[in-house]
Amino acid sequence: MPFARLIDVFEAKAGLCCNDRDLKVLLDHASRELGFDYFALLHHASLGSATQRLIRLDTYPPGWEEELAARALIGADPVHHASLRTNIGFAWSELPELVALGRRELEVLERAKRFDIGNGFTIPVNIPGEPAGSCSFAMRAGRDLPVQRLLCAEQLGAHAFRAARRLHHYTGLGRSPHLSRRERECVRLLAAGKTDWEIAGILGISVETAHQYVKRARAAYDVVSRAQLVACVLRDALVSFDEAIPPTR
Structure with a gap:
């Protein structure tokens, strides 16, 4: 399917999803069409949290969150930190240009490789009054990013997060009261x-x-x-x- 058509079809179908499971299946299919192995659509605070209100959909290998928790690395993910420093999508190879990579941040990246998570591309989603979030598409370790498809991935991530916000009842929030x-x-x-x-x-x-x-x-x-x-x-x-x-x- 042509990638422009893929985005149009995804946007239409995402608007019809009734639950997280449907959106996860749809996004998994679309991300693989673009050549990615994994995706993670989430509010960053959802890591280590049982709050169902927070958005968390991903296809990362089992045990990845538990690995971060066991090594007290939740909150040290440099991808999440970088998402607060830019308004456009970025490849993980660009992380040193966006954030300082200390010992803990480098350990997160090293641990990811042990779970067969290699390079990736992340679209920041930061909406005033809502938890910081992002949509990441990643490759298995050793595989190159589909560079020519990153613009499509950026559009796909934006549409996916909008659909997730609707499912989690974030749309329509943040309307400020009237002040004289x-x-x-x-x-x-x-x-x-x-x-x-x-x-x-x-x-x-x-x-x-x-x-x-x-x-x-x-x-x-x-x-x-x-x-x-x-x-x-x-x-x-x-x-x-x-x-x-x-x-x-």
Whole structure:
């Protein structure tokens, strides 16, 4: 099947999947059509977690997760770390350009080879307010990546994760509550580290009024602390990291 047609067919069928098993079978077939031996579609926090809400579909060799757990390497996977450093797909051979590879990270890669997991290609999936995730396609040890098919793999991974989000009820989440203009102004200044007294001076309002605006914003997000409020508005992109973090000199 032509690869462009493969992606179209996969997208249509993925939208009809009713459970993880159906999606796993569909993705396994499509990934093998592209020439890959394994895939892993998951929220990174799903490793070592029994929470069914988290996405976890993979065809890695049995015992791989147990190996990571036994050697306390869950959380040290450099592929997962690199997924937080780029917005496009990357081959695992590019890992040194994306993250520092320390002893534990190199051990993960070495252990993978012992499970016949060689080179791979990963598509990051990072959605504000949701657990970090990715879709990886991998080869058996000693086999080369199908380089000319990586763009198709990137599209396939994106469609697959969208289908998994639907099955796990993540679609439609993350809708931020409405804040008034003054509440947004106060929250932006709060995120920049300003006190109520400083916010009042900047906006030309009383300290009590500034305090009430922040309090109403906390209530809108249903959080109990200012730190939680700042985390929420950063997640929802109401405040950018550039606004909240002072520039380095």
